[in-house]
Amino acid sequence: MVCLNELPIPYKGSIMKLHEYQAKSLFRRFGIPVPEGDVAASIRDAAAVADKLHGPPWVVKAQIHAGGRGKGGGVQVVHSPDELREASEAILSRPLITKQTGSKGKKVHKLLIEQGVEIQQELYLAMAIDRNMARPVMIFSQAGGMDIEEVAEESPERVFREFVHPELGWMPFQGRCLAYRMSPLPQPETLKELTVLMARLHKAFTTLDCSLAEINPLIITKNGNVMAIDAKIDIDDNALFRQKELSTYDDPTEKDPLEQRAEEYDLNYIRLEGNIGAMVNGAGLAMATMDVIKLAGAEPANFLDVGGGASEEMVTKGLEIILEDKRVKAVLINIFGGILRCDVLARGVLTAAEKIDIRVPLIVRLEGTNVDQGRKILEDSSLEFRVARDMAEAAGLVAEQVSG
Amino acid sequence: MDENSRVVVQGITGREGTFHALQMLTYGTEVAAGVTPGKGGQNVEGVPVFNTVREAMEEEGVNVSCIFVPPFAAADAIMEGVSEGLDVIVCITEGIPTLDMVKVAGFLEHKKAVLIGPNCPGIISPGKTKVGIMPGPIHKPGNIGVLSRSGTLTYEVVDQLTRAGLGQSTCIGIGGDPIIGTTFIDHLKRFKEDSETKGVILIGEIGGSAEEEAAEYIQREFEKPVIAFIAGRTAPPGRRMGHAGAIVSGGKGKAEDKISALESAGITVARNLGSLGETALETMGQT
Numbered sequence: 001m002v003c004l005n006e007l008p009i010p011y012k013g014s015i016m017k018l019h020e021y022q023a024k025s026l027f028r029r030f031g032i033p034v035p036e037g038d039v040a041a042s043i044r045d046a047a048a049v050a051d052k053l054h055g056p057p058w059v060v061k062a063q064i065h066a067g068g069r070g071k072g073g074g075v076q077v078v079h080s081p082d083e084l085r086e087a088s089e090a091i092l093s094r095p096l097i098t099k100q101t102g103s104k105g106k107k108v109h110k111l112l113i114e115q116g117v118e119i120q121q122e123l124y125l126a127m128a129i130d131r132n133m134a135r136p137v138m139i140f141s142q143a144g145g146m147d148i149e150e151v152a153e154e155s156p157e158r159v160f161r162e163f164v165h166p167e168l169g170w171m172p173f174q175g176r177c178l179a180y181r182m183s184p185l186p187q188p189e190t191l192k193e194l195t196v197l198m199a200r201l202h203k204a205f206t207t208l209d210c211s212l213a214e215i216n217p218l219i220i221t222k223n224g225n226v227m228a229i230d231a232k233i234d235i236d237d238n239a240l241f242r243q244k245e246l247s248t249y250d251d252p253t254e255k256d257p258l259e260q261r262a263e264e265y266d267l268n269y270i271r272l273e274g275n276i277g278a279m280v281n282g283a284g285l286a287m288a289t290m291d292v293i294k295l296a297g298a299e300p301a302n303f304l305d306v307g308g309g310a311s312e313e314m315v316t317k318g319l320e321i322i323l324e325d326k327r328v329k330a331v332l333i334n335i336f337g338g339i340l341r342c343d344v345l346a347r348g349v350l351t352a353a354e355k356i357d358i359r360v361p362l363i364v365r366l367e368g369t370n371v372d373q374g375r376k377i378l379e380d381s382s383l384e385f386r387v388a389r390d391m392a393e394a395a396g397l398v399a400e401q402v403s404g
Numbered sequence: 405m406d407e408n409s410r411v412v413v414q415g416i417t418g419r420e421g422t423f424h425a426l427q428m429l430t431y432g433t434e435v436a437a438g439v440t441p442g443k444g445g446q447n448v449e450g451v452p453v454f455n456t457v458r459e460a461m462e463e464e465g466v467n468v469s470c471i472f473v474p475p476f477a478a479a480d481a482i483m484e485g486v487s488e489g490l491d492v493i494v495c496i497t498e499g500i501p502t503l504d505m506v507k508v509a510g511f512l513e514h515k516k517a518v519l520i521g522p523n524c525p526g527i528i529s530p531g532k533t534k535v536g537i538m539p540g541p542i543h544k545p546g547n548i549g550v551l552s553r554s555g556t557l558t559y560e561v562v563d564q565l566t567r568a569g570l571g572q573s574t575c576i577g578i579g580g581d582p583i584i585g586t587t588f589i590d591h592l593k594r595f596k597e598d599s600e601t602k603g604v605i606l607i608g609e610i611g612g613s614a615e616e617e618a619a620e621y622i623q624r625e626f627e628k629p630v631i632a633f634i635a636g637r638t639a640p641p642g643r644r645m646g647h648a649g650a651i652v653s654g655g656k657g658k659a660e661d662k663i664s665a666l667e668s669a670g671i672t673v674a675r676n677l678g679s680l681g682e683t684a685l686e687t688m689g690q691t
Contacts, residue, residue, distance in 0.1 A: 129502055129503075129506070129582060129583070131582045131583060131612050131613075132612075132613065132617075134505070134506055134509035134510070134583045135506060135509075135510070136503075136506065165510070166506050166507050166509065166510025166511070167510055206503060209501055209502075209503055211502065236501055236502045236503070238475060238499045238500060238501045238502065239501035239502070239503065239504075241475070241476055242476070242501075280556075281556050282554060282555045282556030282557060283554065283580060283609075284552070284553065284554025284555065284556065284557030284558075284580070284607070284609050284635050285554065285555075285556040285557040285560055285635075287557075287609060287610070287635040287636040287639055288557050288560070288633075288635040288636075288677045290636075290638050290639065291635065291636070291637050291638045291677065292676075292677055292678060293638075294637075294638040295675075295676060295678075300638070303639075308498065308537075308555060308556075309420065336556040336557075336559045336560050336563070337539065338525065338537055338538060338539055338555060338556055338559060339420065339423075339537055367542075367559075367560075367563060368539050368542065368556075368559055368563075369539050390564075390678065391560065391564075391677050391678040392678030392679060394678075395678050
């Protein structure tokens with residue numbers, strides 16, 4: 001994982017994660033060497049895949065969108081068909097818990113079965129976007145197979161970077177600048193393969209609109225060849241309109257069902273652990289509203305940014321999704337009308353109230369464009385709700401819900 | 405940018421472009437032209453539409469642009485404005501691919517154009533002009549500069565300032581995307597020279613390191629009072645949407661890191677959004 005600030009940045013247009021097997025099939029297409037192997041959805045499939053490969057040894061790898069799979073038992077080297085069956089069954093039969101999955105773990109639906117490779121040395125290679133430089137950056141280190149965040153923190157001198165010029169693109173000399181940092185230097189043939197692979201990684205990164213393309217570890221085999229034995233690709237959501245094929249790589253089983261539904265309506269919803277639902281327009285205000293709920297002594301049940309230009313239908317769906325979470329004990333609607341007008345919001349809320357029986361208290365705080373019309377629509381309806389005039393009052397009403 | 409700026413709205417014939425062109429006109433902004441390729445010769449709310457920015461400049465002498473072009477064509481629209489020599493380009497569009505913005509950022513180097521955004525509410529000098537989508541009536545002329553990475557959160561803060569009796573000199577939304585045209589520091593430099601601005605409210609959020617860099621700059625050479633607010637303090641770290649570029653800035657991005665960087669630079673950080681207006685009044689009421 002190269003992500004030093006792994007924080008939720010819930011602005012629209014984040015990333016779509018790919019599975020390792022998907023990333024590797026893309027790597028193959030760009031000429032980046034990966035181990036022979038294929039994906040399997042059952043124990044029988046796994047045996048069939050292994051049958052076509054050289055070996056044993058084979059490697060069985062759980063395909064989930066979370067790092068730390070190795071330590072959680074999601075990556076196993078097996079030395080016989082029996083071991084292969086046992087490992088496949090073990091991984092498929094129960095949720096895999098890693099440092100990134102949370103304590104409940106994640107159900108594994110697919111396995112990647114690969115031919116074993118003899119490793120001489122492990123390296124780290126990734127390409128990402130550097131926000132400050134506004135350029136893609138290639139990151140290389142001899143500290144392969146380790147947590148690169150820790151390496152960068154503890155021994156930054158072991159992590160090397162080359163920025164990509166926006167007009168020139170990746171230049172061969174940049175690959176040499178990185179590769180010749182190695183000590184001791186590998187064979188000239190290996191160095192050449194390494195620099196070629198870097199150029200191909202850049203090509204894949206830009207062609208596929210990646211936010212991140214990471215190989216950890218990138219290995220040098222006993223024969224001196226370089227090979228990506230792991231692969232992680234994140235795609236820029238905003239570019240999916242021109243990456244039609246990649247859109248089909250999205251895996252709904254990786255998502256919370258409510259989040260999945262929200263996505264269908266173009267709503268930016270993240271389910272959380274608390275019991276105060278929140279519907280807000282704008283990511284910044286939504287985050288700040290979560291902070292206010294917490295300051296009031298309660299816990300937010302969700303993050304929901306209905307977006308700047310939300311339609312009446314989106315507001316309705318948003319409220320429905322919030323209320324479907326049975327933990328929700330009260331809902332705070334906090335809208336500062338800009339492009340989203342308060343009257344549109346009010347009608348959306350009423351439509352939702354007609355469809356579903358709202359049994360929890362609603363706290364509504366409206367401000368901005370067409371606020372008077374919005375308030376009037378709500379007041380003239382039969383909907384029961386509490387009005388908050390400002391954020392401070394909204395916080396107070398939330399606190400009341402918690403104590404009461 | 406001031407009340408003499410002549411604005412061209414790129415994407416004026418779209419739903420949002422039309423709506424906000426009218427809002428800007430109502431606010432008093434000199435919306436002199438619109439651009440939509442293929443719709444030259446039409447007019448929107450009395451504003452003449454041209455096929456290219458070049459024609460709009462030749463015919464109407466525009467120098468500032470406000471962009472509502474859809475994401476797939478927005479980078480091209482920005483570069484058109486930059487190439488034609490506009491002074492200021494405000495890009496409202498949300499959802500531009502990051503690699504498109506890499507190209508834009510590279511192209512902007514050594515050019516005179518100032519880009520605000522993308523994915524931003526724009527810029528307003530209350531009582532004078534607005535180029536953007538913020539609701540005009542919540543603003544009030546005065547001496548506080550407002551800088552923000554957010555949209556509606558900025559409206560919230562401005563509304564509180566106005567209710568507290570604190571008017572604003574200029575409010576700028578710099579944009580919520582990973583790659584943006586101008587940063588907090590670029591605008592702080594202007595606020596430093598601007599005699600109308602007596603103090604600044606800086607609204608940040610988690611992710612990136614823009615707030616830390618602003619803190620460093622403020623400590624070094626910005627003498628006017630600054631109050632900051634950081635959104636996302638309670639955002640759970642379990643939800644990972646990796647921003648790998650952050651490796652370069654050495655692990656910054658958490659709210660607490662930003663708050664401590666700001667506080668150690670002597671900046672007041674408001675913890676409670678509900679009382680930000682009051683906090684501002686206490687600190688800046690005398691300015």
